[in-house]
Amino acid sequence: MSYRPQNDRCYHCNEAFTEQGDWSIKIGGIERQMCCAGCLTVAQMLVDNQLADYYQFRTNAANKPESIIPEALQELESQQQSELIVPTIVTQDEKCHIDLAIEGMTCAACAWVIEKKLQRLNGVLSVKVNAVTRRAAIEWQENQLEVSQVVNEIHALGFKAYPYRETLKRDRFQVENRQWLLRIGVASLCTMQVMMISVGLYLGYGEDLNLEHQSFMRWVSALLALPVLLFAARPFLDGAWNSIRHGQLNIDVPVSLAISLAYCASIYTTLVGHEDVYFDSVCMFTLFLLVGRYLEHRSRFKMVMAGQHFQHWLPQQVQKYDSDERLHKVSLQSLIAGDHINVSEGEVIPVDGHLVYGVASIDQAFLTGEFAAAHKGKGDPLLAGSVNMETPIRVKVEKVGQETQWANLLRLQQQAEQQKPKSIGLLNSVARWFVLGVLLITISVAVYWWQVAPENVLPIVLSVLIISCPCALSLAAPTAITCATKRLGDLRVLVIDSDWIETLTKVKHIVFDKTGTLTEGKLSIKQRQTFAGYSESKVAAIVANLEQGGHHPIAVALSQLSDEKLIVNQRTWVTGGGCYGDVEGQVYYLGSWPWLKGECSLVEEREHYSGVYLVVNKTVIAHFEFDDSRRAGIEELIRELNRLEYRTHILSGDSAVTVAALAQQLGVSQSASEMTPQQKLDYITQLQQSSARVLMVGDGLNDAAVLAQADVSLAMGGGVTHAKESAGAILSSNQVADLTSIVSVAKLCKRIIKQNIIWAISYNLIAIPFAAVGWIPPWLAAIGMTLSSTFVLLNALRILNFENKGANQIDSQHLTKIHWMNT
Amino acid sequence: MNAIYWLIPLTLILLAVAVKILLWTLNNEQYDDLETPALRILSDDDEQDTLDHL
Numbered sequence: 001m002s003y004r005p006q007n008d009r010c011y012h013c014n015e016a017f018t019e020q021g022d023w024s025i026k027i028g029g030i031e032r033q034m035c036c037a038g039c040l041t042v043a044q045m046l047v048d049n050q051l052a053d054y055y056q057f058r059t060n061a062a063n064k065p066e067s068i069i070p071e072a073l074q075e076l077e078s079q080q081q082s083e084l085i086v087p088t089i090v091t092q093d094e095k096c097h098i099d100l101a102i103e104g105m106t107c108a109a110c111a112w113v114i115e116k117k118l119q120r121l122n123g124v125l126s127v128k129v130n131a132v133t134r135r136a137a138i139e140w141q142e143n144q145l146e147v148s149q150v151v152n153e154i155h156a157l158g159f160k161a162y163p164y165r166e167t168l169k170r171d172r173f174q175v176e177n178r179q180w181l182l183r184i185g186v187a188s189l190c191t192m193q194v195m196m197i198s199v200g201l202y203l204g205y206g207e208d209l210n211l212e213h214q215s216f217m218r219w220v221s222a223l224l225a226l227p228v229l230l231f232a233a234r235p236f237l238d239g240a241w242n243s244i245r246h247g248q249l250n251i252d253v254p255v256s257l258a259i260s261l262a263y264c265a266s267i268y269t270t271l272v273g274h275e276d277v278y279f280d281s282v283c284m285f286t287l288f289l290l291v292g293r294y295l296e297h298r299s300r301f302k303m304v305m306a307g308q309h310f311q312h313w314l315p316q317q318v319q320k321y322d323s324d325e326r327l328h329k330v331s332l333q334s335l336i337a338g339d340h341i342n343v344s345e346g347e348v349i350p351v352d353g354h355l356v357y358g359v360a361s362i363d364q365a366f367l368t369g370e371f372a373a374a375h376k377g378k379g380d381p382l383l384a385g386s387v388n389m390e391t392p393i394r395v396k397v398e399k400v401g402q403e404t405q406w407a408n409l410l411r412l413q414q415q416a417e418q419q420k421p422k423s424i425g426l427l428n429s430v431a432r433w434f435v436l437g438v439l440l441i442t443i444s445v446a447v448y449w450w451q452v453a454p455e456n457v458l459p460i461v462l463s464v465l466i467i468s469c470p471c472a473l474s475l476a477a478p479t480a481i482t483c484a485t486k487r488l489g490d491l492r493v494l495v496i497d498s499d500w501i502e503t504l505t506k507v508k509h510i511v512f513d514k515t516g517t518l519t520e521g522k523l524s525i526k527q528r529q530t531f532a533g534y535s536e537s538k539v540a541a542i543v544a545n546l547e548q549g550g551h552h553p554i555a556v557a558l559s560q561l562s563d564e565k566l567i568v569n570q571r572t573w574v575t576g577g578g579c580y581g582d583v584e585g586q587v588y589y590l591g592s593w594p595w596l597k598g599e600c601s602l603v604e605e606r607e608h609y610s611g612v613y614l615v616v617n618k619t620v621i622a623h624f625e626f627d628d629s630r631r632a633g634i635e636e637l638i639r640e641l642n643r644l645e646y647r648t649h650i651l652s653g654d655s656a657v658t659v660a661a662l663a664q665q666l667g668v669s670q671s672a673s674e675m676t677p678q679q680k681l682d683y684i685t686q687l688q689q690s691s692a693r694v695l696m697v698g699d700g701l702n703d704a705a706v707l708a709q710a711d712v713s714l715a716m717g718g719g720v721t722h723a724k725e726s727a728g729a730i731l732s733s734n735q736v737a738d739l740t741s742i743v744s745v746a747k748l749c750k751r752i753i754k755q756n757i758i759w760a761i762s763y764n765l766i767a768i769p770f771a772a773v774g775w776i777p778p779w780l781a782a783i784g785m786t787l788s789s790t791f792v793l794l795n796a797l798r799i800l801n802f803e804n805k806g807a808n809q810i811d812s813q814h815l816t817k818i819h820w821m822n823t
Numbered sequence: 824m825n826a827i828y829w830l831i832p833l834t835l836i837l838l839a840v841a842v843k844i845l846l847w848t849l850n851n852e853q854y855d856d857l858e859t860p861a862l863r864i865l866s867d868d869d870e871q872d873t874l875d876h877l
Contacts (some may be wrong), residue, residue, distance in 0.1 A: 057862050108858035114861065130856040178849045185845040189838055197831070213824060221833050225839075 003107070004060050008036030008745045010031045012043050014061035014733070027052050033589050042158040049111055061156060083338070085147055088163045094142040095125060099164035102134050102154065106566040107284060110159070116154055121145060133174065135164050180294045187232035187290055191283035198280040218270040221279035222263075229263050233286045235293060249435040251470055254442075258465035259286060262778070265458050275455065278462060281778045287784050292475045293481060315350050319343075321394070332400070339397040343388045345573055352399035356383050357568075360388035363704075389571045438468040446773045456774055463771040464748075466781040468764055470782060472788040476756035479796035484749035487799050491741055492717070492733035500728040504746040506693045510739075511684065511706070512668075513698035514652035517716055517736060518634055523557040523626040527611075530622045539622045541566055543614060545582050547645060552580035554580070554612060557626060558590075577676075580610060589615040592655060594674050610655045616782055630662075634735025640740045649687075651680050651706070678704045697736060698727075714739075748799055756792045763788045 011032035022682040023040040026035050027047060043063070046054050051235050090097045105111060111129035114136060118127040123144025127138045138150060154161045166440040174777040196216050204214060236259065239252030259282055266277040319327045319342040332350050335341065338357060339755040343349050349362070360376045363386060376382065382395055384404040401407065440466050440778075449457045479567040481502075485495050495501065512518050528540050548568065571581035572673030578591015589596060595608035611625035641648050652659045659673035672683060684706050687694050696703070696710035707713040708726040731738070767784060776784070842848065 005873065108856075108862055111856075111859040112862040115859075129859060130852075131859045133855065174855055179852055182849055187841060188846075191840055193834065193838055210824065213827060216827065217831070218834070223835075239832065258865075474839075 005736060009317040010039050011055075012039035018153075020725060020746070027055055036209040040157070043444075045156055048112065049210065051116055054109050054113045056677040059107045059114060061260045062110070067755050072121060075611070076702050084161050085151065089147060095139055096142050096145075096147075097137070097139045098147065098150075100136045100138065100150075100154075100161045102129065102159050102161055105131060105134050106374055107131065113157060114154060117157060120306070121149060121153065124150075137159070153220050174349075177298070180290075180297060183232040183234070184287070184290050184294060185507050187228050187283065187287040188192070190228045190232075191280070191287050194221050194280045194283045195222045201277075201808055215270065218266075218279075221277060221537050222267055222270060224262060225266075225279040228283045228286050232290060233259050234618055236286075236289065249432055249439075251435060251474055253435055255285075255469055255471075256439050256460050257290060257439075257463065258469060260747075261465070265462070269458075276459065278459075278778050281462065281782045282468065284782045284786065285469070288789060289469075289471055290364055291480075292471055292789060295475070295478055298482070307770060315348055318350055327548060330662050336396050336577075337398055337400070337401050338795065341395050342392055343395055344392045345388055345390055347388060349382050349384055349386050349395065350400075351384050351387055351397045353395045353397045354379055356396050357396040358391075358393065358572075360391065360393045363387040363389055391571065398436070424464040427546055434470055435781050438465070441768060441772070451785075456783060457780055460771065460774050461780040462778040463774075463776045464768060466773045466778060466785055467767045467776065469785055470760065470764065471785050472760035472763060472792045473757065475789050475792045476760050477753050480749050480752045480756060480799060483796045483799040487744060487745050487802055488729075491738050491745070492735070493714075493738075494729060494730040494732060495728070498727035498729070499739060500712060501746045501749050503693065503728075504695065504743060505750045506741075507649045507695040507712055509648070509649060509687050509694045511651055511687075511696045511710070512736070513696075513706075514650055514654055514662065515628060515704050516699040517703075518650065519628040519630050520661070520664075523554055523628050525557060525561075525624055526627040527625040528623065532619050532621045534621045536562075537562065539565075539614060542588055543590060543622070543624075545585055546571065546579060546588055554626065560622065588617055592653075592674070610657050615647055631734070631736055631737070635666060637737045637739055637777050638668055642667060642669070644740075644743075649683075651683060677703075681709055684709050696727075697731075697739070714742075745799065745802055748802055756795055758794070760788065760792060775807065 004012055010378040012034050023037060024031050024079040025040060025043050025045065025047060026305060046052050054769060085098065089797055102114065111131040114129050115127045118138060120126055125137065125139040125141060126139050151161050190297065197220060201214065201217055214294045219769050235253045239250065240256035241260045243252060244252040257556055262278040262282045269277050317329050317331065318332050318335060318777050320330045320335065320343040321342065322328050329344055335351060355376050355378055357378050362376055362382065381547040442461055446461050447462050449460050484501050488495055490699055537727055540562040542560040543558045545566040545568050547558040566584050569582040573579045574595065577595035578589065580587065580589040596613060596615055597605065611623060613620050614622035631766065632818055638648055648668045650659060650663050651670050652673050653675055654673060656673040659671050663671035683695055695712045695714065696706050697714045698707055699716035707715055713727040715727035715730050716734050717730055771781060
C-alpha cells in the first residue's frame with residue numbers, strides 16, 4: 001500500500017512542522033498540510049499537472065526540497081548545473097541523449113513522477129528513469145529543447161540532477177546481477193527440457209523402450225546439461241577450485257564434486273550401460289543452488305547500495321569565494337586550481353588543497369582509519385574526502401575530481417573489492433568440518449558398496465553427496481537476514497553493516513545522545529537576559545553574526561536572532577563547548593558555563609547554570625536558555641527498554657541540570673552530562689570493557705566517534721553526514737520510539753536463523769543414513785534438497801509479516817508492500 | 824516414436840531462441856529496475872506522445 005505520513009507531519013516529506021505558516025493544499029479532495037513553502041510548491045505542481053497520483057503510488061516520504069530560493073538565484077543554480085551537464089550530451093542523427101544522476105529520489109514513485117513530467121516537454125522523445133540506480137536517460141529532438149529546461153523541470157519537482165558518472169560499485173553490481181540472472185535463466189530452461197525428457201525415460205522403464213530411442217534421449221539430455229555444468233554452475237566450480245588451491249575446504253567442494261561426478265558418470269553410462277543417467281539431477285541441483293547464492297548476492301548488493309548513497313561523499317555544491325570575497329554556491333566541477341572555498345565544520349572537504357589561514361581539526365579516517373583528528377595549520381595540505389571538524393575553514397584548491405588522492409583510492413578500492421566479502425559468520429565455522437565429514441562419509445560409503453554391490457556405487461554416492469549438500473544450511477542465514485533487512489526497511493532503518501542485525505541481539509547497554517536524538521534538535525529560545533547594560537538588540541546582533549554558519553542546533557537558533565550585519569574577523573567553534581570570535585574588534589565568547597569556566601577561565605564556579613552565556617572581557621553580558629521538544633514516544637520507549645532489562649544511558653554535552661532532569665523524567669538508568677566527545681568515547685569504551693555490547697544512538701558531530709566505537713550504532717536520519725557515515729545503520733524516520741520494534745525484528749531474525757540451521761542440519765543428519773543405505777535415488781535426493789531449502793525460505797519469510805504487538809506501535813505504518821529504497 | 828528424432832531437435836532450436844531472447848532482455852536492462860515499470864502503466868492521462876515510448 002502507499003506510504004502514509006504520520007499525523008502532525010508534513011504530508012509531502014513527513015518532517016515535523018517547525019516553521020510558522022499555513023501551507024495546505026487539497027490533494028485528492030482532502031486538505032493536506034505541508035511543512036514549508038518548498039513542499040507546498042512541489043505538491044501544488046504535482047496537482048496542477050495531474051500528477052497527484054504520486055501520493056498514491058509512493059512507498060516512501062519525499063525528500064524535503066531546499067527552501068525556496070529567490071527566482072534569480074534559482075535560475076542561476078539551474079544554469080550552473082546545466083553548464084556541467086551540457087558537455088555530456090551525446091548527439092546522433094539529430095537526437096540528443098543524456099544520462100543524469102538524480103538526487104533526492106526516495107522510491108519508485110519519484111521515478112514515475114519525473115518520467116511523466118519530462119515526457120510532457122515538447123521535443124522529448126523518451127525518458128527512462130531507473131529507481132534503483134537513480135539514473136535518468138533522456139532523449140530529445142535536437143534544437144527543440146534546451147537541456148536547461150529538463151534540469152528546471154527536475155528541480156521544480158524537488159530533485160537535483162547531475163551528470164551521471166559511472167559510479168563504480170553500483171554499475172559493477174548491475175553487470176554481475178545480469179550475469180547471475182543469465183545463469184539462472186539458462187539453468188532453468190535447460191532443467192525444464194531435461195526433466196521433460198526424463199519423464200520420457202522414466203515412463204519407458206516399465207515398457208519396452210527402444211534402446212536407440214533411449215540412447216538418443218540420453219545424448220540430448222547430456223547436451224542440455226552441458227551448458228548447465230560449464231556455464232551456470234561456474235561459480236561453484238570456480239569456488240571449489242579456489243578453495244582447494246588454498247588448501248581449504250568450503251561448501252563449493254562437495255557441490256562441485258556432486259555435479260561433475262553426476263555428469264561424467266552419466267556420460268559414461270550413456271556410452272556403455274543400462275544404468276540410470278542423472279542429467280536431471282545435475283540441472284535441478286545447480287538451479288536451486290544458484291537461486292540460493294543469488295539471494296545472498298542480492299542482500300549483499302542491497303547493503304552496498306545502502307552504503308553507496310554516501311559515495312556522493314564529496315559534496316556536489318561548494319561555497320566559493322568570489323573576487324568580491326562573498327560566498328557563492330557553485331558546483332564542484334566548476335572549481336579550478338587557485339580558487340578559494342569555504343568548508344563548514346562537519347562537512348567533507350571536496351578537493352585537494354591547502355589551508356589558507358588559521359588552524360583546523362581534520363578527520364582523515366578514510367585514509368588512516370584513525371578517528372583522532374589531525375591538526376592542520378596555515379599552509380598545511382588538505383585532502384579531498386577528509387572531514388573538517390571544528391570550525392569553518394578556507395581552502396585553496398589544488399586538485400579537483402579525478403586527480404585527487406581520493407579518486408585514486410577509490411580506484412584501488414574498486415580493484416580490491418573484486419574479492420567476495422566474508423559470508424555470514426555463523427556458517428563459516430560450521431562449514432569446514434561439515435564438508436570434511438561429508439567427504440569422509442562419501443568415501444566410506446563408496447568403499448563399502450564397491451565391495452558389496454558395485455552397480456550401486458554411483459547412485460548411492462550421488463545421493464549421499466546431493467543429500468548432504470548444505471544447500472539449506474547455506475540459505476539459513478541469508479534468507480533470514482534479507483527478510484529482516486527488508487522488514488527493518490519498513491521501519492525506515494537503513495542497514496549498512498552486514499553484522500548489524502546479529503550484533504544488535506547481543507546488546508545489553510543502550511546509550512542515547514540527547515540533543516537531536518531524544519529531542520527534536522530544533523531549539524527555540526525559551527528565555528534570554530542581558531546584563532551589564534547591553535541592549536537586547538545589540539546582543540542579538542552580536543550573537544547572530546557570531547553563530548552564522550554553525551551547524552549545532554544552538555547556532556542555528558541563535559543565528560536567526562537578528563538581521564543586522566556586523567563584521568566578524570575571526571570565529572572558532574569548539575565542539576561540545578561553544579564558540580568565540582572577534583566581532584567588530586571585540587572578542588566574544590558564547591558557550592556553556594563549564595566550558596567558559598574550564599577552557600576559557602572566564603568565569604567562576606557556579607551552582608546552577610543552563611543554556612549558553614555570552615561573555616566579553618570576562619563579563620557575562622547575556623544568557624540564553626533553550627527549549628527542545630522531546631520526540632514522540634520516548635517515555636514508553638525507555639519504559640519498555642527498562643522492562644526488557646536493558647541498561648539505558650544518556651550522554652550529553654548539555655548541562656547537568658537539564659540532563660539529570662530528563663533522565664529522571666524518563667527513568668533512564670544512568671546519565672552523564674557536559675561530556676566532550678572524548679569523554680563520551682571513554683564512557684563507551686569503559687562499558688565495553690565489561691564485555692557488554694553497546695548500542696549507541698546519536699546524530700551529531702560529537703557522536704561520530706562514539707558511533708564508530710560502539711558495537712552497534714544507529715544514526716538519526718536528520719543527523720550530520722559524518723555521524724551517518726560512522727554508524728552501522730541509519731534511522732531515516734528519526735523515530736527513536738521504533739527502537740523496540742527494531743530490536744524485536746533483530747531478535748526474531750536470530751531465532752529464525754537458529755531454527756533454520758537446526759532444521760538444515762537435522763535434515764542432513766537424518767537423510768544421509770537413508771541415502772547411504774541406498775533407499776534414496778538421486779532424483780529423490782535432489783527433490784529432498786529442494787524441499788528442505790524451500791522450508792528454510794518460507795520460515796524466513798515469516799519475518800516479513802512481523803508486527804510489533806508491544807508498546808510503540810505506530811499506526812500510520814500498516815505495511816503490506818515491503819519496500820527497499822529508503823533515502 | 825521416431826517422431827522424437829525431429830521433435831527434440833526442434834525443441835532445442837526453440838530453446839536456443841529462448842536463450843537468445845533472455846540475453847536480449849538482460850542487455851536491454853529490463854531486469855535492472857523492477858519497481859518503476861509497474862507504476863508507468865498506472866496513470867490514465869491523455870498523452871499525445873505515448874506512442875513514442877515503449
